[in-house]
Amino acid sequence: MKKTLLSLAILLAAASAQAQDSLTIRKIYDEALVNGQGYEKLRYLCKKIGPRLSGSANAQKAVEWGEKLMKDYGFDKVFLQEVMVPHWVRGAKEEGYIIDGNKRIPVPIAALGMSVATPKEGITASVIELHSLKELETLGEKAIKGKIVFFNRPFDPRFIETGEAYGTAGDQRFLGPAAAAKYGAVGVIVRSLTESIDDYPHTGGTDYTDGVKKIPGAAISTKAANKLSMMLKLRKFPQAKFYFKQSCQTLPDVKSYNVVGELTGTEHPNTFITVGGHLDSWDLAEGAHDDGTGIVQSAEVLRIFKAIGYRPKNSVRAVFFMNEENGHKGGLKYAELAVKNKEEHIAAIETDEGGFVPRGFSFEDISPDLLKKVNQNWKPLLEPYEADRLVKGGSGTDIGPLKESIPSIMLIGFTPDSQRYFDIHHTPNDVFENVHKRELELGSAAMASLIYLIDQHGLK
Amino acid sequence: MKKTLLSLAILLAAASAQAQDSLTIRKIYDEALVNGQGYEKLRYLCKKIGPRLSGSANAQKAVEWGEKLMKDYGFDKVFLQEVMVPHWVRGAKEEGYIIDGNKRIPVPIAALGMSVATPKEGITASVIELHSLKELETLGEKAIKGKIVFFNRPFDPRFIETGEAYGTAGDQRFLGPAAAAKYGAVGVIVRSLTESIDDYPHTGGTDYTDGVKKIPGAAISTKAANKLSMMLKLRKFPQAKFYFKQSCQTLPDVKSYNVVGELTGTEHPNTFITVGGHLDSWDLAEGAHDDGTGIVQSAEVLRIFKAIGYRPKNSVRAVFFMNEENGHKGGLKYAELAVKNKEEHIAAIETDEGGFVPRGFSFEDISPDLLKKVNQNWKPLLEPYEADRLVKGGSGTDIGPLKESIPSIMLIGFTPDSQRYFDIHHTPNDVFENVHKRELELGSAAMASLIYLIDQHGLK
Structure with missing residues (x-):
C-alpha cells in the first residue's frame, strides 16, 4: 500500500511537472x-x-x-x-568571361573566401569540366595541367533536407582549388552551391592545403554553369576558354x-x-x-x-x-x-x-x-x-x-x-x-x- | 508451434509490406x-x-x-x-478616404466578394470601431444607425497555425456586413485578415443574411486600419468620417x-x-x-x-x-x-x-x-x-x-x-x-x- 501511494505520488509529481512545463x-x-x-x-x-x-x-x-x-x-x-x-578582402569586383572565339560572354562570378588573387591581368585558359574531386585523380596531371578546372556537380534534389545536398556537393568549393592545384590547374571555378537556377554567384570559404600552390578559386552562378557546360558539350569550340580576374588578398x-x-x-x-x-x-x-x-x-x-x-x-x-x-x-x-x-x-x-x-x-x-x-x-x-x-x-x-x-x-x-x-x-x-x-x-x-x-x- | 510460425509469417509479411511502401x-x-x-x-x-x-x-x-x-x-x-x-464583378477601382476635417487621407480598400455597391456618389458617414460582432448587440441600434462600422479585431499572433487566427478573426468579414445591417449601419469596413502590417487590402467573400438589407462591405489594409484606429482614439475629430465608393455587382x-x-x-x-x-x-x-x-x-x-x-x-x-x-x-x-x-x-x-x-x-x-x-x-x-x-x-x-x-x-x-x-x-x-x-x-x-x-x- 505504501509502495502504491509512493508510486502514485511520483506519478502525480511528474504530471504536475509536465503541466508546469507546458504552461511555461x-x-x-x-x-x-x-x-x-x-x-x-x-x-x-x-x-x-x-x-x-x-x-x-x-x-x-x-x-x-x-x-x-x-x-x-x-x-x-x-x-x-x-x-x-x-x-x-575581396578587392575590386571580379570579372569572368566565357571566351567563344571573338565573343566574350560575361559570367556572374565571385572569388571564394580566402582565395588568392589571379595575376593582375587575369587568367585565360582552357576549361575542363569535372563533377568530383575524384575525377582529378582519374584524369591525372596530363589532362588538368595548365587548365581552369570547372567543378560542376549540381545539388542533388532528392535530398529532403537541403543541408545534405550542400554537404555532398560542398567539397568542390571547400577543397576544389587545393585538390586541383596538385594536378597543375591554374585556377578553379565552381558551380554555386545551390539548387536555385539563377544569376547569383554564391561565395563561401575554401581551404588550401599546406605545401600546395595556392591557385585562385571562384564561384559562378548556376545559370552560367549550365551555359558553360552546354557550350563545352556542343564542342563548337574544343578549345573553350575561360577568363577571370580577381584581386582578393589576405591581410x-x-x-x-x-x-x-x-x-x-x-x-x-x-x-x-x-x-x-x-x-x-x-x-x-x-x-x-x-x-x-x-x-x-x-x-x-x-x-x-x-x-x-x-x-x-x-x-x-x-x-x-x-x-x-x-x-x-x-x-x-x-x-x-x-x-x-x-x-x-x-x-x-x-x-x-x-x-x-x-x-x-x-x-x-x-x-x-x-x-x-x-x-x-x-x-x-x-x-x-x-x-x-x-x-x-x-x-x-x-x-x-x-x-x-x-x-x-x-x-x-x-x-x-x-x-x-x-x-x-x-x-x-x-x-x-x-x-x-x-x-x-x-x-x-x-x-x-x-x-x-x-x-x-x-x-x- | 504452428501458431508461432503463423505469427512469424504475418510479421514478416507486414515487414515486407512496409519495406515495399517505403520504396514506393x-x-x-x-x-x-x-x-x-x-x-x-x-x-x-x-x-x-x-x-x-x-x-x-x-x-x-x-x-x-x-x-x-x-x-x-x-x-x-x-x-x-x-x-x-x-x-x-468588382467594377471600377474602389476609393476610400479617412476624412479629417478638410483633409482626405487615401486608404487602400477592396470591396468584399459578393458585396453590393455603394450609391454612385459613394458613402460618407461617421465611423464606429468595433472588435466583435457581439459588440453590435451590446451597443445597439442607437450607436450604430447611420454609421460605417469598422471591424478592427486583429489576428491573434499567439496561434501557432495562422489558419486558426484567420478562423477566429474571420467572422468580421464573413458575417460583419449582414450583422451590422441589422442595426442600421450604412456600410462596413473590415481590417484585412492578415497578421502582416502592410498596404494591401485583402478581399474575400462575405455572406448576406436573407431578409436583411444588403449594405456594402470592404476590406482596408492593416496599416490603414491602424491609422484609422489611432485617429479615432486621439479624438481629435470625434465626428471622424469615412468615405468609400465601390461599384461591384452580381450578374x-x-x-x-x-x-x-x-x-x-x-x-x-x-x-x-x-x-x-x-x-x-x-x-x-x-x-x-x-x-x-x-x-x-x-x-x-x-x-x-x-x-x-x-x-x-x-x-x-x-x-x-x-x-x-x-x-x-x-x-x-x-x-x-x-x-x-x-x-x-x-x-x-x-x-x-x-x-x-x-x-x-x-x-x-x-x-x-x-x-x-x-x-x-x-x-x-x-x-x-x-x-x-x-x-x-x-x-x-x-x-x-x-x-x-x-x-x-x-x-x-x-x-x-x-x-x-x-x-x-x-x-x-x-x-x-x-x-x-x-x-x-x-x-x-x-x-x-x-x-x-x-x-x-x-x-x-
Whole structure:
C-alpha cells in the first residue's frame, strides 16, 4: 500500500511537472509572438550595419552593436572575448568571361573566401569540366595541367533536407582549388552551391592545403554553369576558354571579439547552457539568414526569460560568435576559455541554418537511450508548436570545439525548415526582406523552450 | 508451434509490406523532385491566364487549360462537370478616404466578394470601431444607425497555425456586413485578415443574411486600419468620417465546370480517392498559392503515379473545383454527381492552404483508434519526408459536401506550413514568384504518398 501511494505520488509529481512545463512553454511562445523584438533588431543589423566580414570595420561595428544590445536588455553579465581573426578582402569586383572565339560572354562570378588573387591581368585558359574531386585523380596531371578546372556537380534534389545536398556537393568549393592545384590547374571555378537556377554567384570559404600552390578559386552562378557546360558539350569550340580576374588578398590578422551575454544561474552559476549564432557575415551579403537571425534569436532567448520572470537554475549564455565564415576562431576561443575558466557546460545550441520556421533540434552523438527519453518527455511539449523533430544529427561550427574541450557537453543544432536557405546563402540576396517575422520568433521561442527544459531537467 | 510460425509469417509479411511502401514512397519523391512539372504549369496558369474569378472569361480559359493539361498527361479519363456559378464583378477601382476635417487621407480598400455597391456618389458617414460582432448587440441600434462600422479585431499572433487566427478573426468579414445591417449601419469596413502590417487590402467573400438589407462591405489594409484606429482614439475629430465608393455587382449565374482527371482503378474502378484544389481565384490575384498550387499538385499526383508505373487498385481522381471562393458550387456539384452516379468514395484530400512546405495532413472526424493506427503505420513512412503530422482536424470547402452525401468517406486536409499564407492571401501579392519550387513539389509527393498508402491499405 505504501509502495502504491509512493508510486502514485511520483506519478502525480511528474504530471504536475509536465503541466508546469507546458504552461511555461506557452508563456515563452506568447512573449515571443506578442512582444518579440528580434525582427526589428535584425533590421538594424542588416540595414544599418550590413555586411560584416571578420576583420572589417563593419564587423567591429557589429560587435559594439551586439554588446550594447545585450547591455540594454539588462542581462546579468555582458562581456567580450578577444580573439584574433583572419582579414580577407575581396578587392575590386571580379570579372569572368566565357571566351567563344571573338565573343566574350560575361559570367556572374565571385572569388571564394580566402582565395588568392589571379595575376593582375587575369587568367585565360582552357576549361575542363569535372563533377568530383575524384575525377582529378582519374584524369591525372596530363589532362588538368595548365587548365581552369570547372567543378560542376549540381545539388542533388532528392535530398529532403537541403543541408545534405550542400554537404555532398560542398567539397568542390571547400577543397576544389587545393585538390586541383596538385594536378597543375591554374585556377578553379565552381558551380554555386545551390539548387536555385539563377544569376547569383554564391561565395563561401575554401581551404588550401599546406605545401600546395595556392591557385585562385571562384564561384559562378548556376545559370552560367549550365551555359558553360552546354557550350563545352556542343564542342563548337574544343578549345573553350575561360577568363577571370580577381584581386582578393589576405591581410594580417585583426583583433576582434565574441560578444557574450549571460543570465547567471540561481543554483549553479558556474554551469552553462549556451545558445549562439555568428555575428560575422560574408562581405557580399547583409547576412540576414546567415546568420543575423541566429544572433537576434540567441539574444531573444535571454530576453524572453527575463520578460516572463524565469530565473534559470544554471547560467544561460547568448554568444555572438565572431568569424564562423572563414576560420571559426571565435568558436575555438570560446571553447578555450571555457576550459581555462573551469566552466561546467551542460549543452550548447547553435542556430546557423537560417531564421526559417522551426522543425526541431538535432542532438550530436546522442545515445539511443537518451534520444528516446528526450522524445518521450519533451516531444509532447514541443509538438503543439511544430518544433518537435528531435533527432540525432549535427550541430554547428561555432559550438563544435566545445566537444573536444568538454566531452560531457551535449551539442545541439537548431533545425529550421531547410528548403529556402541555399537559394540565398552567401549571396547579395541574403537580405532582411527574406526573413519572416513570425518564423523568426517561433525559432526564438523553440530554443527558449528547449533551454528551459534542459535547465529544469538536465540532459542525461 | 504452428501458431508461432503463423505469427512469424504475418510479421514478416507486414515487414515486407512496409519495406515495399517505403520504396514506393521514395520513388514518388524522386519523381516529384527530379522531374516535377507542377512549377512550370503553375507559371503558365498565373502568368498567361492570371486572375480567374468564377464566371469570368479567364475562368473559362482556366477550365480549357486544365482539361488540356490532364489530357496531355494521358490520364485514363478526363471530363468536365457542368455547374452554374455566381458571376460577381468588382467594377471600377474602389476609393476610400479617412476624412479629417478638410483633409482626405487615401486608404487602400477592396470591396468584399459578393458585396453590393455603394450609391454612385459613394458613402460618407461617421465611423464606429468595433472588435466583435457581439459588440453590435451590446451597443445597439442607437450607436450604430447611420454609421460605417469598422471591424478592427486583429489576428491573434499567439496561434501557432495562422489558419486558426484567420478562423477566429474571420467572422468580421464573413458575417460583419449582414450583422451590422441589422442595426442600421450604412456600410462596413473590415481590417484585412492578415497578421502582416502592410498596404494591401485583402478581399474575400462575405455572406448576406436573407431578409436583411444588403449594405456594402470592404476590406482596408492593416496599416490603414491602424491609422484609422489611432485617429479615432486621439479624438481629435470625434465626428471622424469615412468615405468609400465601390461599384461591384452580381450578374446572372454563368455556366462553368469542374475539371476531372482519373486513373481508373485496376481492382475497384467504381471506388474513388479524390485529390483536389480550386481553379477559380479572386479577381485581384494571380491565385498562385490560392489555389494554383493545389491545382498543379493534384494533377502531379496522377502524373507521378503514371511516371513511376504505379497502377492504383482504386480509381484516383484529380479534381479542379470551380467556384470555391464565392459559392463553392463546384464542390456541391461534385458531391451531387457522386451520389447520382452511385460512386463509392474512400477518401478525399483537399489542398487549399497554399503550396508551402508540407507538415502533414489533418483527418476530419477521425476516431481516436483510427488516428492511432494511421500514426503507428504511416507516420514512420512519412517521417523521413517531414510530412508526418497526422492529426484530427478540418479538411476543406470543396470536399466538404461529400461528407453529407457519403458519410463513410474520410475527408483529409493537406497541411503545408501556415506561416506565410495570410501575408498574401486574397491580394495582388499572391503571385507565382512567391511559390517555392521544391516546397510545391514536396507537397505533390506527400499527397501522392498518402494516396498510395490509402489505395494499398484502405483507411478503416
